[in-house]
Amino acid sequence: MNALVIAALLLVLLTFSYQVGWSRSRKLAGNKSQHLHSRPIYHGVLAALFAVLPAMVIIGIWALFSEQVTNSFIVAQLPPETAQLSQMQLQAAIARVKAIASGYGVVGEPSATEVVAAQVFASYQQISFLAVLAAAAAIGAGGLFWAQRRIGPRLRARTEVEIFVRIALMACSAVAIVTTLGIVLSLLSDALRFFSFINPLDFFFGTTWNPRFQSAGTGSAGEYGLLPLLWGTVMISIIAMLVAVPIGLMSAIYLSQYADERVRNVVKPIIEVLAGIPTIVYGFFALVTVGPFFAAAGDAVGIDINATSALTAGVVMGIMIIPFISSLSDDIIAQVPRAMRDGSLGLGATQSETIRNVLLPAALPGIVGAVLLAVSRAIGETMIVVLAAGNSPVLRFNPAEPTSTVTVSIVNQLTGDADFTSPQSLVAFALGLTLFAMTLLLNVMALYIVRKFREQYE
Amino acid sequence: MTDTLLSAASPGSRNREQVRKGLRRRHRSEVLFRWAGILSIVAALGFVAILFGMILSKGMPSFWQSTLHLEAYFDPELIEGGPQPQREDSNSDADYQRAYSNWQRAVTLSNWNTVVETAIRAQVPEFEIETGDLLDLVTTAARFQLRDQYFANPDVLGQTMPVSILGSANTDNWLKGTIDRSQPDARQQLAPETRQLADQFLEQGIIRFDFAGHIFTNVDSRSAPASAGLAGAFMGSLYMMMVVIVLAVPIGVASAVYLEEFAPKNRWTDLIEVNINNLAAVPSIVFGLLGAAVFINYFGLPRSAPIVGGLVLTLMTLPTIIIATRSSLRAVPPSLRQAALGLGASRNQTVFHHVLPMTFPGILTATIIGVAQALGETAPLLLIGMSAFIANIPSSPMDSATALPVQIYLWQGNENRNFFEARTSAAIIVLLGLMLMLNAIAIFLRSRLEKRA
Amino acid sequence: MDMIAGKIKLTSKTVDQSMNPLDVLERETRLSARDVTVHYGDKQALFGISIDIPDRAVTSFIGPSGCGKSTFLRCINRMNDTIEGARVGGSIKLDGDDVYDPNLDVVELRARVGMVFQKPNPFPKSIYENVAYGPKIHGLARSRTDLDEIVVSSLRKAGLFEEVKDRLNEPGTSLSGGQQQRLCIARAIAVGPQVILMDEPCSALDPIATAIIEELIDELRENYTIVIVTHSMQQAARVSQKTAFFHLGKLIEEGVTEDIFTNPEHKQTQDYIMGRIG
Structure with missing residues (x-):
């Protein structure tokens, strides 16, 4: 209700001040002897900005702090012993007063102090609301007055509005920077808190991962060893690349060099469908179809393959990455100048000779970049491994056995009741930091290589 | 520069012989390369097909779920709390709210399971089955469903109304065969009588596979998986x-x-x-x-x-x-x-x-x-x-x-x-x-x- | 005119540097095209081109841009096959073998008919590997020394050896534009072709590099049949013995270069030579 009133009033202020600015500049413009720098619209917008922005700041401040102010006001009205109550009881007492004041009432007879407090509170509420409105209106009017005083033929209203717009745009583009800062700072600070429990050396070089049964007294540092998780991540990524790179690269080559346009127009979008499927769906696919298939296939030839294993997760992740590799390599192969291909064909090379000996070597840096990007995707992928890798954080080298990854452990440690004080949940941030550093390194390298590659043919 | 021309490999027959010799091998590797490309594409398309095939074949039957079509008697003996309290009887909003919530509580605590049970038994009066096994036939949310129906329209007190009640998840599994029907009793989720009754109801048309609209309108449920929705x-x-x-x-x-x-x-x-x-x-x-x-x-x-x-x-x-x-x-x-x-x-x-x-x-x-x-x-x-x-x-x-x-x-x-x-x-x-x-x-x-x- | 050129066999095996322009009429015909048409999709690009190309001489195709001269050139070694939607009709015969015979192997054809492109396009490999590429894929060298020999002699023939002999392992792209183009010529020669097609080989080069390439072409014609597409009439006059003028996809006029430039039969040819058609 109040919010609606405020919004309506702000809107009124906005239109009014715009109108004032507009009509005043129109009046000036009507006087032919004077030539205005800016069109009336900009004078209107400028006046509206001057009026509404300060008013919004006032209301914003009130919105931020009103809750605390109101509550302490009610507590002040109630008998002094109320302040000694526990947090929950205090909240209940405050809620009762608010309920009486709003006219909704409470079950049973309210106490005399409560009724008095409610009356005072009700009038306080009205007064404070009106006071804030008045303050906002006053400062808005002041801004408007000042703005309309400034209106004149020489006022560069448009320039000022444009500067404002530009500042707003710049602020938006800073969001990306702030996000990165936020990621780095939050990961770093919580990881540091984790390292106050556990020696970083034991974390980075430990070979046992067993956070749950860590007892504070023994402080056996090997419990948070990163290596089993890291190895699981690396093993799954390698398997994924073994699936994705040949299939993705060969399909890109076939589609761009051999297939005619009709085939390309049908096949390309279908392969790209794979890129749009949420990873949870792949995870389910791995768990329900691929895993049991591998297990059965293993049985048939007498190999023991676990349904949830590095193999299952890796293969399905590879499928997920196929379109990523194929569309990136397609772009990159397309950047190799046609003249180079013609040169080879003109010498009598077959198409596959041209592709293997000329096209691919020329595109190699770009393809390496694409693969690095794909690897960074693979190590950061979560849902497939959560569902299909088997969640068994033991250092093992057989891909047919269950394993675990960095991302899986982040999920395990931070779902449920995260309290942000125990090493059990803080370790997620140390893992996150490791993951972030690894992907950042890969991305920077990949982007650099791809950029160099592009420059080469521009 | 002219003298270098003398050492030129004469363009012609020697080179052509050499080129011809290699042609078969080169064309074979060209074909192999091409097939590698085709196979890659077939593999990628195959993955799309398998993925969608799996999801669709597993998921589509789920949109049609076994539903019992029964006649439920809203028995005043069983449903407590009497008629719904009206606003005029109370003094303040708070009082009305209190009376209303008391009524709600009474209705909620009524024995709705018996209402459900009666409705099912009415279809097969002769069939001997224990209450627990009988109720296994329908979703555990059946009682809430009837209750909510009653809340929506308290006037049905004392009347008999046609209702559609979802079968339980286990009934659905049994009837669709998503559980192995040949498994021995010990491995089955439902008692033999319940399974028999389910089959009988399906034959009689009391259980039908209705479109499961509740997937779209219900929220998730742990106690009543059959009625869980999105x-x-x-x-x-x-x-x-x-x-x-x-x-x-x-x-x-x-x-x-x-x-x-x-x-x-x-x-x-x-x-x-x-x-x-x-x-x-x-x-x-x-x-x-x-x-x-x-x-x-x-x-x-x-x-x-x-x-x-x-x-x-x-x-x-x-x-x-x-x-x-x-x-x-x-x-x-x-x-x-x-x-x-x-x-x-x-x-x-x-x-x-x-x-x-x-x-x-x-x-x-x-x-x-x-x-x-x-x-x-x-x-x-x-x-x-x-x-x-x-x-x-x-x-x-x-x-x-x-x-x-x-x-x-x-x-x-x-x-x-x-x-x-x-x-x-x-x-x-x-x-x-x-x-x-x-x-x-x-x-x-x-x-x-x-x-x- | 082409009737005479095609049949008379009066070949002087001894290389004559100052070849009489009219000798071209007496050279053996290496390539003969009859009624060649090209469509790109629905658009027709060439209309019934018939021409004979003499052995061991330079034939140049001139004409305003978009006239079809490059298109026709690319028909000769079937480079048009690599363009989607291109269809070629008519017949082109190389020493009596139909180039568009379905049984003919394009790979073998292109080993016989080399090509040099408008922009120098060395592969992203070393200078040595660039030249060795063709012999390697075709299996022309039996041993490493064989290959070395082919590379060196090809570079010599392209007049590039002295300039690059100390840096054969540097990338081909490190050379200047003119050197790159000569590298591409060396690359084509290394396969031992009978015919070398050149598609505006100097259009991306400065005048000095152009002059060097033109000299080279003049030397090469003693051993190869050379067909050159050029947009520069001066170049055609300087390097070629036979010239064909294309306009709007049609072959308007062909003949001994001197005749075409001094005494063109057709109005359009006159206009082009006088600079009236762009």
Whole structure:
């Protein structure tokens, strides 16, 4: 209700001040002897900005702090012993007063102090609301007055509005920077808190991962060893690349060099469908179809393959990455100048000779970049491994056995009741930091290589 | 230079012989290479086919679920609390609320299971079966269903009404054969009598496979898996997508416009550029960690709330929107800008009046791609507590909620695998259907807009 | 005119540097095209081209841009096959073998008919590997020394050896534009072709590099049949013995270079030579 009133009033202020600015500049413009720098619209917008922005700041401040102010006001009205109550009881007492004041009432007879407090509170509420409105209106009017005083033929209203717009745009583009800062700072600070429990050396070089049964007294540092998780991540990524790179690269080559346009127009979008499927769906696919298939296939030839294993997760992740590799390599192969291909064909090379000996070597840096990007995707992928890798954080080298990854452990440690004080949940941030550093390194390298590659043919 | 010509390998027969000799081998390797390409494509297409085939074949039957069509008698002997209290009888709002909630409590605590039982037994008066086994036939939510029907219309007290009650998950498994029917009794979830009754009802047409609309209208349920639905998750996702659209699109477009049209080319802009490219490749789970540490732990926003999920997804989607918007801004020919600037328009006017409108289809596509990507994202949501079991439809973005992909995650982990494998696939069909719809809208709007331009 | 050129066999095996322009009429015909047409999709690019190309001489194709001269050149070694939607009709015979015979192997054809492109396009490999590429894929060298020999002699023939002999392992792209183009010529020669097609080989080069390439072409014609497409009439006059003028996809006039330039039969040819058609 109040919010609606405020919004309506702000809107009124906005239109009014715009109108004032507009009509005043129109009046000036009507006087032919004077030539205005800016069109009336900009004078209107400028006046509206001057009026509404300060008013919004006032209301914003009130919105931020009103809750605390109101509550302490009610507590002040109630008998002094109320302040000694526990947090929950205090909240209940405050809620009762608010309920009486709003006219909704409470079950049973309210106490005399409560009724008095409610009356005072009700009038306080009205007064404070009106006071804030008045303050906002006053400062808005002041801004408007000042703005309309400034209106004149020489006022560069448009320039000022444009500067404002530009500042707003710049602020938006800073969001990306702030996000990165936020990621780095939050990961770093919580990881540091984790390292106050556990020696970083034991974390980075430990070979046992067993956070749950860590007892504070023994402080056996090997419990948070990163290596089993890291190895699981690396093993799954390698398997994924073994699936994705040949299939993705060969399909890109076939589609761009051999297939005619009709085939390309049908096949390309279908392969790209794979890129749009949420990873949870792949995870389910791995768990329900691929895993049991591998297990059965293993049985048939007498190999023991676990349904949830590095193999299952890796293969399905590879499928997920196929379109990523194929569309990136397609772009990159397309950047190799046609003249180079013609040169080879003109010498009598077959198409596959041209592709293997000329096209691919020329595109190699770009393809390496694409693969690095794909690897960074693979190590950061979560849902497939959560569902299909088997969640068994033991250092093992057989891909047919269950394993675990960095991302899986982040999920395990931070779902449920995260309290942000125990090493059990803080370790997620140390893992996150490791993951972030690894992907950042890969991305920077990949982007650099791809950029160099592009420059080469521009 | 002339003398060197004398040592020339004479062009002609010797070379031609050599070339001919190698031709067969070379053409064979050409064919092999070609086949490697074809096989790769077949493999990629095969994966798409298997994936969709698996999801559709498992999920589609789940949309038709065994339902009992019964006559239920709303017995005044069983349903307590009498008629619904009226407003006039009470003094204040609070008093009325109290009377009303007392009535609600009485109705709720009535023995609705007996109402259900009576309704089933009425169909087969002769059949001997224990009450527990009989009630295994229907979903445990059957009693709540009748109760809610009664709350919606308390006038039916003392009347007999036709009702449709969902069969239990185990009944559904039995009748659809998603559980092995040849298993011995000990391995079956239902008692032999219950199974017999289910088969009999199916034959008599009392149990029919009705379209399971409740998948779309019910919330998740642990105690009554048969009636679990996606409504809560859907609303959670919807709120998050609203947050994403409201925040990510304006901020993303604004920063793209700034970077592409206004920013001076200097170190700072380079930094932002590199930063955005990297942000686009940061694993989504890291954004989840950011959300947990900053939004929940530092700013104290509620756990499990779509607002937090929306914020996290916004940050995740921003780079996508910025990069796509920038590339469509870059595609606007510079001549257009020069023409506008040449007419005396300011840079701002040029950008906002002439350049930006041309990129509208591009921005729209970017937005939809970004939203679709956000819609399917799971991992970061797990870290901000959206994987908690929520039994309500969230009424605002501040309420606890879950999301469609998280619901899929939760359902695939349910113990009743026989039932939930199909139900999870059904949820995936809904999710993929939504994404498909988004993309179809994007393609449609894009072609419309481009035709107009 | 082409009737005479095609049949008379009066070959002087001894190389004559100052070849009489009219000798071209007496050279053996290496390539003969009859009624060649090309369509790109629905668009027809060439209309019934018939021409004979003499052995061991330079034939140049001139005409305004878009006249089809490059298109026709690319028909000779079937480079048009690599363009989607291109269809070629009519017949082109190389020493009596139909180039468009379905049984003919394109790979073998292109080993016989080398090509040099408009822009120098060395592969992203070393200078040595660039030249060795053709012999390697075709299996022309039996040993490493064989290959070395082919590379060196090809570079010599292209007049590049002295300039690059100390840096054969540097990338081909490190050379200047003119050197790159000579590298591409060396690359084509290394396969031992009978015919070398050159598609505006000097259009991306400065005048000095152009002059060097023109000298080279003049030397090469003693051992190869050379067909050159050029947009520069001066170049055609300088290097070629036979000239064909194309306009709007049709072959308007062909003949001994001197005749075409001094005494063109057709109005369009006159207009082009006088600079009236762009």
